[in-house]
Amino acid sequence: MKMVDALLTPSVRQTIASGMERLRADFPILDIKVGDKPLVYLDNAASSQMPQAVIDRLVHYQKTQHANIHRAVHHLSDLATQEYEAARRKLQHFIGAREEREVIFTSGTTDSINLVMHGYGRKFIQNGDEIILTALEHHSNIVPWQMLAEEKGARIRVVPINDAGELLVDEYEKLFNSRTRFVGLSHVSNALGSINPIKRMIATAHQHGVPVLIDGAQAAPHMKIDVQDLDCDFYAFSAHKMCGPTGVGILYGKAHLLESMQPFKGGGDMIASVSFEKTTYNDIPYKFEAGTPPIAAVIGFGAAIDYLEQIGLDAIAAYEHELLVYASEQIRMIPGVRIVGDCPDKVAVISFVVDGIHPHDVGTLLNQDGIAVRTGHHCAQPIMQRFNVAATSRASFSFYNTKEEIEVLVAGIRSVQKVFAQ
Structure with missing residues (x-):
């Protein structure tokens, strides 16, 4: 989000970072495992998770x-x-x-x-x-x-x-x-x-x-x-x-x-x-x-x-923007992966395609590593037609996500590529 870095003051950054473990504890579903892998929930644009207070x-x-x-x-x-x-x-x-x-x-x-x-x-x-x-x-x-x-x-x-x-x-x-x-x-x-x-x-x-x-x-x-x-x-x-x-x-x-x-x-x-x-x-x-x-x-x-x-919408926006910037940088570094609709003013959503691999296959293999992303046309078929793709994989972040989870996503994408390279 343009100019949102100005909101990410040292005090806000410290509050979010130091409180992340406690904040994530508010969401009991984040403790579950998919098979033997910790859940990495990156499908927040479809539906976010619910805190214990709710x-x-x-x-x-x-x-x-x-x-x-x-x-x-x-x-x-x-x-x-x-x-x-x-x-x-x-x-x-x-x-x-x-x-x-x-x-x-x-x-x-x-x-x-x-x-x-x-x-x-x-x-x-x-x-x-x-x-x-x-x-x-x-x-x-x-x-x-x-x-x-x-x-x-x-x-x-x-x-x-x-x-x-x-x-x-x-x-x-x-x-x-x-x-x-x-x-x-x-x-x-x-x-x-x-x-x-x-x-x-x-x-x-x-x-x-x-x-x-x-x-x-x-x-x-x-x-x-x-x-x-x-x-x-x-x-x-x-x-x-x-x-x-x-x-x-x-x-x-x-x-x-x-x-x-x-x-x-x-x-x-x-x-x-x-x-x-x-x-x-x-x-x-x-x-x-x-x-x-x-x-x-x-x-x-x-x-x-x-x-x-209680958390604050400004703090949420600033932290999620930091996640977006980090995830965008990391995904761009993966050869054969392209971000679709990479405009400068956006919320923490990344749609991407992996060369030669259908998004449904990407999502299925990521799920085996506990990573939840959305795949398909996202009920936005005119957008898919505009970019000449049948579907994308979409990672969407919330304030309870972490950079470590982004790193798990990136490693997961690389693993998917290795499977199809064999």
């Missing part, structure tokens, strides 16, 4: 607080409701939202994007309108908009990228015209780690009166997010990529836009009144939270936010 919070809820929320006056329901809404306030402060009602709990980033597509897109986008996406998008921020475009007769326009995996922002700005109605773009590429200049891109869209959705699934675990500073209209991310449980995420939306949207799902708790003649919808955020939500997961999400903030 696990304990989930167990505590299930043992002492479990009940349905918003629907009773008894003690447990009241307690569960308080904990659920406390988690919403934590998320509000975590992203700098103006109001807690601007935080909608969903099942994750994909669900959040689909909520916006159905709630906003199906209501306001019409035949002949245009939607701008980028070549760096995850399938979750492509397919819903393709579905909408097919239904409405709208057109999708795509921002290209260069050989380093950076968006061509000048080309983006040329895509706007009188028919542009919506922009969807990732804060960080899940396949390459590229950090996009979203604040500039949001400002450009707003100059044309166009709302912007940010897929923040890969950004929220690695950097501070301030939705008011960004001035984005929607921002989505998931808990399971940031030390929290699976099955829960949020959609941030500006209140006036959420109020203008139609509900995505119908059912209990998203209504004010129901008759067979007419249904009146509840206020936001509840208008978009139909049915019994993942209460335990939401509370666990709040605990994960507490944990991350």
Whole structure:
């Protein structure tokens, strides 16, 4: 990340280094072995691991607080409701939202994007309108908009990228015209780690009166997010990529836009009144939270936010950048290995290909050494097509990873090459 070295002060460096053993002890799964090899977990972009504090919070809820929320006056329901809404306030402060009602709990980033597509897109986008996406998008921020475009007769326009995996922002700005109605773009590429200049891109869209959705699934675990500073209209991310449980995420939306949207799902708790003649919808955020939500997961999400903030997002960003620099240097030194999308401004994600060896074979052999990486197209097939590769191997780092683990990865890649050289 550009200029992030300035954050890695001697005191921050010493705090992280001296506390690494204790910090890793917070994650019990890091002690397991794969066969007879210690686990080296480098698949954090897919899902990070969960600290004991979050696990304990989930167990505590299930043992002492479990009940349905918003629907009773008894003690447990009241307690569960308080904990659920406390988690919403934590998320509000975590992203700098103006109001807690601007935080909608969903099942994750994909669900959040689909909520916006159905709630906003199906209501306001019409035949002949245009939607701008980028070549760096995850399938979750492509397919819903393709579905909408097919239904409405709208057109999708795509921002290209260069050989380093950076968006061509000048080309983006040329895509706007009188028919542009919506922009969807990732804060960080899940396949390459590229950090996009979203604040500039949001400002450009707003100059044309166009709302912007940010897929923040890969950004929220690695950097501070301030939705008011960004001035984005929607921002989505998931808990399971940031030390929290699976099955829960949020959609941030500006209140006036959420109020203008139609509900995505119908059912209990998203209504004010129901008759067979007419249904009146509840206020936001509840208008978009139909049915019994993942209460335990939401509370666990709040605990994960507490944990991350205790460490500090600046410290996390700085340390992960140091890991990224070290890993990039070491991998570049391996003959026959190429980093795909090696732009200077990125989070701790490295996609690479090994000459003559399919990524699935790379991942399978690395797994025999206890090394967990992700292989495939990473739900980003347009990126693979842009770089003319079928798939890559992806190593993604978190603040509990170490340089020693990177060295194990590098040795593992060299071992894979030796196997195929025989």
